[in-house]
Amino acid sequence: MLSVALKFKSVFSVYKEREPHYNHEPSSEDWRKVEKICKLLKVFNLATHVISGDDAIEDRDSFMREMATSMKEKFDKYWGECNMVMSLACVLDPRCKLHVIKFCFPLIYKPEHVAAENVEKVKNTLQEMHDEYAEKCHGETIISGVNTNSLVASSNVVSSEISGIHEMLNMVREKEAIHPTKSELEVYLDESAYIPEGNSKSFSALEWWKNNSLKFKVLSKMVADILAIPVSTVASESSFSAGGRVIDGYHSRLNQESIEALICGGDWLRNKYGLKKKPKVLEQKD
Incomplete structure (x- = not known):
């Protein structure tokens, strides 16, 4: 203007x-x-x-x-605070990895050391999440191993030939228990960024992770949770006006997570079913 x-x-x-x-x-x-x-x-x-x-x-x-x-x-x-979920999603896009945040953060956060701190914050959070998922996956493997042992043990009663399979499975399990020198996260970040062929607009990060799930068993599960989060944007003024409809006198004690769930959930449902918000005039009459 x-x-x-x-x-x-x-x-x-x-x-x-x-x-x-x-x-x-x-x-x-x-x-x-x-x-x-x-x-x-x-x-x-x-x-x-x-x-x-x-x-x-x-x-x-x-x-x-x-x-x-x-x-x-x-x-x-x-x-001022790093938008962690968006940053993690960016790093877990095989086309971007750490390159994009290392480029963008110095443009957003000033001075330079603040940008470097935010980059480290993203890397540390990514490592903590990976360790949590790795521990969970390891626990599932142990439970699966116990079930295999019980099945093999019961089979030993039927046939003595199964004892050889039992020993072999134990050996494989011991070998698998030895952690590799590099974690999946380190291997993923050390590899070159993926450059899609042809039209990059049709590229799907989730599809890429699905195709590489055997190589990155832990990371692929973590990525499925992070990249599946719906992204929505709303003007700050709209958020405050919506707050008046959600947080009335009866809901003033709701915690931050519940309020966020109500506002985001309502927005996603309206978008899914093609519903439109009431005009402000009608809202005031109601």
């Missing part, structure tokens, strides 16, 4: 001359501020910089410093 207004800057003064009741013509100081504000807001159209706070916050004009500081505070409120 401001950039369009700048193109018609001379129209305001002409309109002032023709319309005696027009008392809102911007002054030369106003136009100077508009030009500076447009220069700052233009940065939002660039993917490399979300906000040019370092220059604007140190501007000589106090009104620019105050505005840029306020914008930076709101920006840090939403992005």
Whole structure:
């Protein structure tokens, strides 16, 4: 709006001359501020910089410093903490791995050491999740092994030839119990990023993991849980207005997880069944 207004800057003064009741013509100081504000807001159209706070916050004009500081505070409120789920999903995309967050985080988080800390935070979280899933998968293997032992033991009564199979299974189990020098996560991250052939738009990360599930038994299970999370976006203003419908006087004691589940669940169900929200006028009448 401001950039369009700048193109018609001379129209305001002409309109002032023709319309005696027009008392809102911007002054030369106003136009100077508009030009500076447009220069700052233009940065939002660039993917490399979300906000040019370092220059604007140190501007000589106090009104620019105050505005840029306020914008930076709101920006840090939403992005100050790393969006972990989105970052993990990005790393588990075989086309991206760690390369994308290492490129994007320095553009989002300033100074450089903060970006490096967030990269390490993602790597540590990924490792913790992998260890948790690996322990769970190992427990399932042990239970399966116990069942095999009982079956083989009962078979020994029937035939002495099964004893050889029993010894062989024990040997295989001992070999499998020896952990490899590298974990699945380390192997995955050390390998080169996958470059799909042909049209990359048709690439499915879940399909890739399904095809590589024998190689990455633990990671494929972890990926199935993370990449299956539905992604939805909503304007911050819409979230607050929806909060009034969900958190009324009777639900004011709901915890954060329950509120999030109600809002997200309602949004997903409306999208699934093609339902539309009521207009605000109807909501107020109800």
